[in-house]
Amino acid sequence: MFGPDGESIGKIRDLVAGLRADRQPPRVLGLVVELATRRRIFVPMLRVTSIEASAVTLATGSVNLRHFSQRPNEVLVLGELLDAQVTIEASGAVANVVDVGMEQIRTRDSVLGRVAVRERTGRLSRRGPIQVLRWEEVLGPGVLELTGQPQDAHQLLAVYETMRAADVAAHLHDLPTKRRYEVADALDDERLADVIEELPDEDQKDLLGHLDDERAADILETMDPDDAADLLAELDELEKDRLLELMEPEESAPVRRLLEYSSHTAGGLMTPEPIxxxxxxxxxxxxxxxxxxxxxxxxxxxxxxxxxxxxxxxxxxxxxxxxxxxxxxxxxxxxxxxxxxxxxxxxxxxxxxxxxxxxxxxxxxxxxxxxxxxxxxxxxxxxxxxxxxLPEGWRETTWQESHPEAADA
Missing domain, CATH: 3.10.580.10 (CBS-domain)
Structure with missing residues (x-):
């Protein structure tokens, strides 16, 4: 995303649309933009002057730098619509959303007018053809219940493939809890371990608690020993000991050594695996x-x-x-x-x-x-x-808190 003078503002991470109770396509309310500081803000569609294949340009004016917060009846296109399970109204077939098309209508509003879906065949080895349908041909009257349906995560994972672990963690942090768990379940152990290392402490504990004990232990084994020790130190003694017992002895041994040191000493900060x-x-x-x-x-x-x-x-x-x-x-x-x-x-x-x-x-x-x-x-x-x-919870510190002199840009 660029400003009117060509200055870079940030990267577009998602679209926000307003769900409707009728069968009309949702109106696109704005964009979720990630600044260089990894802070995510909301930019209304009214501020957008042009949309090209590789960039979006804004009109002259101020941009509110408050952290993006999703409101009721709003849906994140990447975070919640992608991979959602829907029913094709004409055939009654169950399908998954693989893409969504945004188009401008006569009122100059942008809406999610078209949906690309792939039918679920029930066979892992076969994938149904992609169909591009009108919104009202797919979602039906239960649109407001969409975000409560179980979702796959294949399309979102494809988006994550090109992102750094820290950027994936920032996106995961902003997802609704249900969607966050679905994505965590779909990520492989190595990628999930990298992402967890970049999350705030509370998110780390929450995701680890969501996983079953066996997979939680596998994730801890995959993490860097110092990061695994920091995470385990945040847990209560019973949970920490249980997970350490489930880890392979050769993987848990360096973590146990690190746990002997205070977190604010060189021993607590070190990694036991240098060259x-x-x-x-x-x-x-x-x-x-x-x-x-x-x-x-x-x-x-x-x-x-x-x-x-x-x-x-x-x-x-x-x-x-x-x-x-x-x-x-x-x-x-x-x-x-x-x-x-x-x-x-x-x-x-x-x-x-x-x-x-x-x-x-x-x-x-x-x-x-x-x-x-x-x-x-x-x-x-x-x-x-x-x-x-850095201060505790620095990963969640807002850009404005770090730059109090800037209310708008």
Whole structure:
């Protein structure tokens, strides 16, 4: 979405339509727009001057920056209509909504005039043909009950495929509870774990509570151990112990170790799975490890050299090698020759304030956590530090609260 002068305002995440009790198509009320700060606002259709294939342009004027809040009898097109189960009036066949067409009528209002549906065949291996029908040919008189019907999530998941986990989490947070659960049930474990890591604490607990115990344990196993530990720490003792028991021992062991530390210490902030190499590893091996796409940029910025064993807690910690140094050395050289032995390490009981000063003093985005016996326990990354420095509930903090001087834009 762009303003009248071509300035970027944000990304369109959904359409809001007003449901009607009669058989007339719902009127499109406006757009849900996500600002760069991930805050979602409502922009009325009256403000829209043009709609192109890749952009929407607004007319001159102010935009209310209040957080979008769905009202009764409003429906989110992506969040609630997509994948909804409907009946084709002419044939009585049950179908799912796969797309919705918006069109302008004589009053210059935009309505959801057409619906693309696919019949349910009852066979997983076969999919019915897509039909494009008028709204009144599909929904019938029970339109206001639409959002109470069970929905698939295949079309919405297709939309999510191109979005970052943090953006999916923001969209999921704004969905009605029923729809949120349906989407969570349809996501695979790895994707759901990534999304849960980006949700506010209350949403994390709510979704974990919705899942059956076996799947909840699987999700915790898939999450980064430090994020899993943070989530478990929010649960009551009985629920936490039950889920830990259901996890595989090798997956629960690092989480249990993290739970021994206070959440505002280096031990509570660290991940127990940094890149660890033995001294006889080559620079080429180290570069191959940091290329792992599953690593965050911060965690990939540094490798740690230790005596065996290489699993944390490791053998004797020898030092670290920064990625810039790896890029400057011949690939056949050993990492032992590039180790930075002078960089101080953090103790697991170091307070958050000490960790913050450490990052500022050494201009780092990753730091080693070493115990009194020189065993590497893990690493703290700057994103986890920021997570704990920001106010509680920062993921839900409104853009206006962060920028009180801006009421409109």
């Amino acid at each position: 660890v190499l033995t001294p006889d590893a080559t620079i080429a091996e180290a570069l191959a490890r940091v290329r792992n796409p599953d690593l965050t940029p911060a965690l990939a910025s540094m490798v740690f050299v230790c005596r065996p064993p290489s699993e944390t807690p490791t053998g004797r910690y020898l030092g670290c090698v920064h990625i810039q140094r790896l890029l400057r050395e011949p690939p056949s050289d050993l990492v032992a020759g590039a180790v930075d032995k002078e960089l101080a390490s953090l103790r697991p009981d170091a307070l958050l304030s000490d960790v913050t000063r450490y990052f500022a003093a050494y201009n780092l985005v990753c730091a080693p956590i070493v115990d009194d016996q020189d065993h590497l326990l893990g690493a703290v990354t700057v994103d986890d530090v920021l997570d704990h420095l």
